[in-house]
């Protein structure tokens with residue numbers, strides 16, 4: 001009897017496969033084939049406007065790019081595991097360009113008023129190890145795709161999705177506004193000799209009115225990174241492991257770029273590179289009105305950091321990208337070495353309106369931490385212990 005039933009179930013599976021539409025609801029079930037992306041795209045096509053899409057429990061394989069920019073009043077629910085296959089050759093040739101620094105993406109969504117609810121069940125698996133190994137610690141491999149991009153997306157709610165082993169950045173939000181992303185769990189961990197490299201948790205660019213809440217991220221690169229032309233960003237309750245925690249930048253690379261009105265609060269950073277920091281190229285634009293509040297961390301390489309000449313560490317004083325009205329408040333933890341803060345502002349555009357309150361950073365191995373400052377306002381409330389040399393690096397390799 002049991003045997004007969006399982007046989008029937010087995011035989012019945014192909015009939016249930018794929019996508020079906022009932023009213024305004026499109027239901028996608030695992031097809032068991034090597035590519036479910038066509039069925040998901042079909043659901044977007046038939047129910048992406050004034051409809052609902054249900055991606056059921058089960059295993060889905062994604063072998064092709066998915067690009068949907070015309071969502072409108074659509075609620076998407078995902079309970080299954082989506083695995084992006086590891087056909088590096090396909091993805092590097094076909095991933096979708098997203099303009100920013102010649103980056104590209106495997107999955108892009110845009111439109112007006114839509115939600116993606118993962119119910120804490122949805123899992124995006126990127127087969128990242130293959131990418132980490134092919135990338136061999138290099139910085140920006142062409143065509144290596146961002147897992148999920150919101151592009152020209154307005155009034156969006158995303159909740160309850162888990163990422164494991166993304167190919168590249170986990171999420172990117174560009175040309176978008178009014179986006180809320182809550183309860184996301186991300187983890188990129190390499191098991192080989194090669195680092196994950198560039199598996200950021202979140203990056204924003206040319207976007208405004210974004211809320212991020214309740215994330216846990218282990219990514220080996222920047223955790224939450226606010227890039228050029230972003231404004232009104234609120235980030236709360238994020239725990240970052242092995243990452244760059246709360247970061248503004250990089251910005252100002254051959255473009256005039258602005259960042260305005262950012263509040264990061266209730267951050268925890270464990271064994272990370274930096275905690276609350278700003279990195280720009282020697283460019284033009286500004287970073288204005290940013291607050292880092294209620295930060296707790298352990299074993300962070302260089303917790304507080306500002307550079308006007310990131311990566312090249314040259315031409316630092318040529319930067320006209322003005323950094324002003326930045327507050328660090330209630331920032332507590334241990335630094336990996338004997339430096340709590342390395343702040344170098346451009347002589348060409350000194351930092352103004354930096355404010356520090358209730359800062360308590362101790363080297364994890366004891367002693368007192370240095371606070372290095374150059375070209376910033378003297379009434380900041382920070383007790384600088386010395387000047388910060390021009391071209392001061394983002395990460396230290398030992399005590400200063």
Ligand SMILES: *[C@@H]1O[C@H](CO)[C@@H](O)[C@H](O)[C@H]1NC(C)=O
Nearest residue numbers: 015016017020021022025027
């Ligand atoms: C079609 O979708 C409904 C949910 O709306 C589901 O219950 C049903 O099993 C599906 N049928 C097929 C043939 O896939």
Ligand SMILES: *[C@@H]1O[C@H](CO)[C@@H](O)[C@H](O)[C@H]1NC(C)=O
Nearest residue numbers: 113154155156157178179180
């Ligand atoms: C922002 O988007 C949400 C959907 O996530 C919507 O409920 C809300 O009304 C939008 N706010 C504005 C000001 O349009």
Ligand SMILES: *[C@@H]1O[C@H](CO)[C@@H](O)[C@H](O)[C@H]1NC(C)=O
Nearest residue numbers: 186187188189216217218241
């Ligand atoms: C991330 O994944 C690695 C490898 O599976 C695991 O050891 C680690 O505990 C995970 N960390 C978090 C914060 O999920």
Ligand SMILES: *[C@@H]1O[C@H](CO)[C@@H](O)[C@H](O)[C@H]1NC(C)=O
Nearest residue numbers: 136137138192193194195196
């Ligand atoms: C890759 O980079 C990491 C971190 O810098 C380093 O620990 C590791 O040894 C590098 N791998 C190789 C094979 O060089």
Ligand SMILES: *[C@@H]1O[C@H](CO)[C@@H](O)[C@H](O)[C@H]1NC(C)=O
Nearest residue numbers: 183184213214215216237238
């Ligand atoms: C902070 O986020 C974590 C991870 O999502 C969650 O478990 C916790 O309940 C959140 N804390 C608050 C106060 O919302």
Ligand SMILES: *[C@@H]1O[C@H](CO)[C@@H](O)[C@H](O)[C@H]1NC(C)=O
Nearest residue numbers: 206228229254255256257258
């Ligand atoms: C940022 O915005 C400014 C002003 O709107 C614009 O000139 C610049 O091109 C934008 N930068 C990028 C990289 O889009």
Ligand SMILES: *[C@@H]1O[C@H](CO)[C@@H](O)[C@H](O)[C@H]1NC(C)=O
Nearest residue numbers: 232260261262263289290291
């Ligand atoms: C500064 O940013 C905060 C959000 O973090 C905002 O509430 C406030 O209005 C901004 N101040 C100015 C002067 O724009």
Ligand SMILES: *[C@@H]1O[C@H](CO)[C@@H](O)[C@H](O)[C@H]1NC(C)=O
Nearest residue numbers: 266267293294295296330332
């Ligand atoms: C300071 O931040 C910690 C978290 O790092 C928080 O628990 C504490 O309540 C904050 N203190 C104040 C006065 O807000």
